[in-house]
Amino acid sequence: MTLITTPSETPSEQQDAAASASTEPPRAFGWAQLTQALPGALRKLNPASLVRNPVMLLVWVGAAFTTVLAIAEPFLGGPADSGGTPVPAPFTWGIAIWLWLTVLFANVAESVAEGRGKAQAASLRKTRTSTMARKVVRYDAGADATAERSETVDVSSAELQRDDIVIVAAGELIPGDGDIVAGIATVDESAITGESAPVIRESGGDRSAVTGGTRVLSDRIVVRITSKPGETFVDRMIALVEGASRQRTPNEIALNILLASLSIVFVVVVLALNPIASYAASPVSIPVLIALLVCLIPTTIGALLSAIGIAGMDRLVQRNVLAMSGRAVEAAGDVTTLLLDKTGTITYGNRQAHEVLPLAGVDPEELLRVAALASLADPTPEGASIVALAASHGIQVEEPVGAVVVPFTAQTRMSGLDLPDGTQIRKGAGSAISAWLGLDSNAELTTLTDGVASSGGTPLVVAVRMADNATPRSLSSSRSLSEDAAATDGEVLGVVHLKDIVKDGLRERFEELRSMGIRTVMITGDNPLTAAAIAKEAGVDDFLAEATPEQKLELIKREQEGGRLVAMTGDGTNDAPALAQADVGVAMNTGTSAAKEAGNMVDLDSDPTKLIDIVRIGKQLLITRGALTTFSLANDIAKYFAIIPAMFMGVFPGLAALNIMQLHSPASAVTSAIIFNAIVIVFLIPLALRGVKYRPASASQILQRNLLVYGLGGVIAPFIGIKLIDLVITLIPGF
Structure with missing residues (x-):
């Protein structure tokens, strides 16, 4: 059998949605960010703002106490000795200043992380300006509320309450979050999503939600307000991107408790x-003890922990994903099961004509010509793809003058064209075409349609019924149909194979997820045969066919009962239960308010494939936190070698063997360690904000890499840094 196939399975106009994931956020740390963050960092020196960070609160107490000692020293006879060795006069002041700088640098890290959302928050605030809204006085769902005659009253958007009904016309701002209950319109959402292209919003579907502050560009819509004043989607976005309402995640809280426990142990x-030391007749000065304590406790990770969490959420914001809590970002890093909708996520969603399969005795070009002729007035992507397939094979058709378009309906399940001479062309479901022609089952046709369905495609049957006075050449300028078709009620010409094309690169991305230990499950309403074919082509691990909302919910619960964390996307009200049940529920911004309320993330671009990138960002957050914690604990080792020998070498000369860095004096050793302890925070701020680059690997491989790079690096870097600082300090008179 001769086939005509499309030159390429992937339409040229379709783009790889994964490309957006490769874009990196702007520069993490520079003078501009530092200048903007400094005022906020100084305000955070208030101890009340440090209560949530016990490590830095302890450093603040040490800095304040050392400052008091430095002020009191002139009245107490100068600085005290340390381990029997005199210390220089500026020693205590130097320790106090660097302790204050340690706290300040920690605040700078957090302020810079928070400041990265200021620009976006500023643009969002512009959309919160109070606007006048036309509130419908008595809304009648059965009447045309979009009409000018609807009784309305002008009120401020700040006065609108939940369930109020408003009318928004072209050129007007939508006064609050809501759902469209009547009408259809194009809406400019660039203030929220950053995308300049307008989008279609309409009632009665999964694209009915609208956001306050966006602008209607055409038509009129009736909107039911779903938010309270001050609790709109934009208000929550502003608070989240600024870090003002960031909740600490369970892992972050647990790490804070660990750091606090270590700090208490070192205090003791x-x-x-x-x-x-006093028993050995060599008391240690209080500033040295405070410096030792600050160097022993994990100040590095304590200073950067909050910035790491804020930066993780910011990386999502950079990709137009709004996380309702830090817990969701963290959970994304631990996801083991990924549920993905087929249409629009795994496939492009628009079925494309892939090939034509003629019945025996039918010319493939004639089948393609008739199918294209029937599709000229078809506005659907499928119809356009049939015309494009014909054009790619040099077949150009024009709609005959006086032809009548027959639109597709759910009842007929066919569409086509009635020619002026009475000839009728139809394309549609096989059973509908057979019933239209009055034909019994056709074994050859059944074989073709079943073959297309088993490959994951959709069969579209093409048939023609000639009028009594029609000529066989009325359909074609190149050849006639079979004489049998002209003499009978009609003829089935063949099948057009519509293929729901799998997005480029998804197989590789699923393989990457598999290497992370993540199981992928495709969810679709297709029959099991079609679902199996698409799943095999895409490379997912499993699929759920003919899925209902109840089955989605049951699947998630079953996965969670096995100790797995589940992530899924959704946009409809029927997805809300599953989104709420999932550990990471990503709702599409185009979806219903119920879906957005149920999920713990909202994708402003409404790109379901972004779920894969969300998992990567979550893993990057966890890896960054683990890497910097490893570095922080490891670099304490070098500080022990710097301070402990310096404290007691005067009394126990044998400890000089531990002074492997050959530091100049006890005072310079302590000062060098405390300076390094402060400035290492500044050097690590860019890494905390940018995040450690994630590479797919198992947990054991990631641990080995962390120990090798950040563990060993955390041991070596302080030895080099403290020695270099000591060399500089020795140039200062008195040291």
Whole structure:
């Protein structure tokens, strides 16, 4: 059998949705960001703002106490000795200043992370300006509320309450979050999504939600307000991108508790040192003890922990994903099961004509010509793709003058064209075409349609019924149909194979997810045969065919009962239960308000494939936190070698063997360690904001890499840094 196939399975106008994931956010740290963040960092020196960070609160207390000692020293006879060795006069002031800088640098890290959302928040605030809204006085769902005659009253958008009905016309701002209950319109959402192209919003579907502050460009719509004043989607976005309402995640809270516990242990250790030293007739000065305590406790990760969490949410915002909580970002990093809708996520969603399959004795070109002729007035993407397939094979058709278009309906399940001479062309479902022609089952046709369905495609049967006075050449300028077709009620010419094309690169991305230990499940309403074919082509691990909302919910619960974390996307009200049940529920911004309320993330671009990128960002957050925690704990080792020998070398000369860095003096050793402890925070701020680059690997491989790079690096870097600082300090008179 001769086939005509499309030259390429992928339409040229379709783009790889994964490309957006490769775009990196703007520069993480520079003078501009530092200048903007400094005022906020100074305000955070208030101890009340440090209560949530016990490590830095302890450093603040040490800095304040050391400052008091530095002020009191002239009245107490100068600085105290340390381990029997005199310290220079500026020593205490130097320790106090660098302790304050340690706290300040930690605040700068958090302020810079928060400041990265200021620009977006500023643009969002412009959409919150109070506008006048036309509130419908008595709304009648059965009447045409979009008409000019509807009784309305002008009120401020700030006065609107939940369930109020408003009319918005072309050129007007939508006064609040809501759902369209009547009408259809194009809406400019660039203030929210950053995309300049307008979008279609209409009632009665999964694209009925609208956001306050966006502008209607055409037509008139009736909107039911779904938010309270001050609690709109934009208000929540502003708070989240600025970090003002960021909730600490369970892992972050647990790490804070661990850091606080370590700090308490080291406080006890340091408090016990002075009695031991006094017993050896070599008391240690209080500034040195405070410096030792600050160097022992994990100040590096304590200073950067909040910035890491804020930056993780910011990376999502950079990709137009709004996380309702840090918990959702963190959970995304631990996801083990990914549920993906087929249409629009795994496939492009618009079925394309892939090939034509003629019945025996029918010329493939004639089948393609008739199919294209029937599709000239078809506005659907499928119809346009049939015309495009014909054109790609050099077949050009024009709609005959006086032809009558027969639109597709759910009842007939066919569409086509009635020619002026009475000839009728139809394309549609096989059973509908057979019933239209009055034909019994055709074994050859059944074989073709079943073959298309089993490959994951949709069969579209093409048939023609000639009028009594029609000539066989009325359909074609190149050849006639069979004489049998002209003499009978009609003839089935063949099948057009419509293929729901799998997006480019998805197989590789699913393979990448598999290497992360993530299982992918495709959810579709297709029959099992079609679902299996698409799943095989896309490379997913499993699929759920003919899925209902109840089955989606049951699948998620079953996965969670096995100890797995589940992520899924959705946009309809029927997806709301599953979105709420999933550990990571990503609702589309184009979806219903119920879906957006149920999910813990909202994708402003409404791109379901972004779920894959969300998982990567979550994993990057966890890896960054783990890497910097490893570095922070490892670099304490070098500080021990710097300070402990310096404290007791005067009394126990044998400890000089531990002074492997050959530091100049006890005072310079302590000062060098405390300076390095402060400035290392500044050097790590860009890494905390940008995040450690994620590479797909198992948990054991990631741990090995962290220990090798950040563990070993955390040990080596302080030895080099403290030694270089000591060399500089020795140039200062008195040291």
